[in-house]
Amino acid sequence: MKKIVAVMTLMFVLSFIVSSTSAIEPELIWTFYWEGMDVRIYAPHQAYPGNTMTIRIVVEAREELHNVTVYFKVHGTKSEGNQSWYNSFYALRNVDLSHGLVEDQYFDVDIPDDVDPGLVYSQTSCSWKVQRESSWQDQLIDGVFRVTYLRNKPYEDLQVTYNQLLADYNSLVSSYNTLQTDYDSLQVKYNNLQTLNSTYHSLLSDYSSLQASFNELKSKYEFGGEMANALNLMYVFIETTVIFSATTIYFLLRKQKLKKQT
Numbered sequence: 001m002k003k004i005v006a007v008m009t010l011m012f013v014l015s016f017i018v019s020s021t022s023a024i025e026p027e028l029i030w031t032f033y034w035e036g037m038d039v040r041i042y043a044p045h046q047a048y049p050g051n052t053m054t055i056r057i058v059v060e061a062r063e064e065l066h067n068v069t070v071y072f073k074v075h076g077t078k079s080e081g082n083q084s085w086y087n088s089f090y091a092l093r094n095v096d097l098s099h100g101l102v103e104d105q106y107f108d109v110d111i112p113d114d115v116d117p118g119l120v121y122s123q124t125s126c127s128w129k130v131q132r133e134s135s136w137q138d139q140l141i142d143g144v145f146r147v148t149y150l151r152n153k154p155y156e157d158l159q160v161t162y163n164q165l166l167a168d169y170n171s172l173v174s175s176y177n178t179l180q181t182d183y184d185s186l187q188v189k190y191n192n193l194q195t196l197n198s199t200y201h202s203l204l205s206d207y208s209s210l211q212a213s214f215n216e217l218k219s220k221y222e223f224g225g226e227m228a229n230a231l232n233l234m235y236v237f238i239e240t241t242v243i244f245s246a247t248t249i250y251f252l253l254r255k256q257k258l259k260k261q262t
Contacts, residue, residue, distance in 0.1 A: 026056060030122070030145045036063030036130045037139065039070065041122075046149045050113040053148060058104045061097035066129040066136055068095045074109060074147050076120040085115050117152035121145065 026042040033039075042056035059070060071093075075086035087109050097103070111120075124143045129136040 026054070029147055030124065030143050032126075032141060032143070033062070034141060035128075035137075035139045036061065036065055037068070037126065037128050037141075038062055039126055041072070041124065043147045046151055047111060048151050048153050049111055049115045049117065051111050053109045053111055055107045055109055055147075056105070057091040057107065058102065059092060059097070060102045061099055063130055064099050065097045068092050068097050068128040069126070071125045072107070073123045073125075074120055075123070076111075076118070076150065077116045078112070078114050080116060085112060111150065115150060117150045117155075119149055120147045122147045 025045070027045050028040060029043045030041045031039060038060040040058040042058075044053055047053050053074075055072065055074075057070060057072065059068065061068075070091040071088065072091055073086055073088035075084060077083065078085050089107055089109075091105055091107065092103060095103075122143075122145055124145075125140070126142075127138070127140045129138055131137075
C-alpha cells in the first residue's frame with residue numbers, strides 16, 4: 001500500500017511540474033486557411049479562476065480582403081454548471097486588408113474567481129469578402145474549440161497539504177520503526193539482566209546458607225579448642241603414615257637389590 005501511495009504521489013508531482021511548464025507557453029488552439037484568409041489563435045494551455053488570460057490572434061491576408069471581421073467569444077460555467085459565463089471581443093471589425101498584411105494582436109481576458117474549474121471553450125466567427133472574377137463574395141467560417149483548462153486551486157492546495165502530511169507520516173513511521181528496534185534491543189538486554197539478577201540472588205542465598213553453616217561450625221569447635229586438637233591429630237597421623245610408607249618402600253627396594261646381587 002505504501003508503494004502505491006508513493007508512486008501516485010510521484011506521478012502527481014511529475015504531472016504538476018509538466019503541466020506547470022506547459023501552461024507558461026501559449027499553444028495554437030484554432031487555425032484555418034480559406035479563400036485568402038489565414039487565421040491562427042493562441043491561448044495558454046492552463047489557467048486558474050481569477051487569472052488574466054492572454055489570447056493571441058493572428059490574421060494574415062493571402063489576397064485582397066474587404067470587411068474582415070473576427071469575433072472571439074470565450075465561455076464557461078459557474079455554480080457547478082448551473083450558470084454560464086462568457087467574455088467576448090472583436091479582434092477585427094469590418095477592416096480591409098491588403099494582400100500580405102498581417103494583423104498580430106494580443107487580448108487580455110479576465111477570468112472571474114467563481115468560474116468552475118474545467119475546460120473553457122470558444123465560439124469564434126470570421127467573416128470577410130474576397131474578389132472572385134468580377135464581384136466580391138462573402139465568406140463566413142465559425143469555429144467551436146477548446147481554449148484552456150481552468151485548474152482547481154483549492155484542490156491543488158489540498159493535495160500539497162496531503163503530500164506534506166504523507167511525508168510527515170512516513171517520517172513518523174520511520175522514526176517509530178527505529179524506536180521499536182531500539183526498544184526490542186533494550187528488552188533483550190533487560191531480560192538478560194533479569195536472568196543475571198535471579199542467578200545473583202540464588203548465589204547470594206547459597207552464600208548466606210554456607211556462611212551460616214560456617215559460623216555454626218566455627219562456634220561449635222571454636223578453632224582454638226577441640227577442632228584445633230582434631231586437626232593436629234590428623235596432621236600427626238598423616239605424617240606418621242607417610243614416614244611408614246617411605247620406610248617400607250625403602251626396605252623393599254633394598255631387599256630386591258640384594259637378591260639380584262646374589
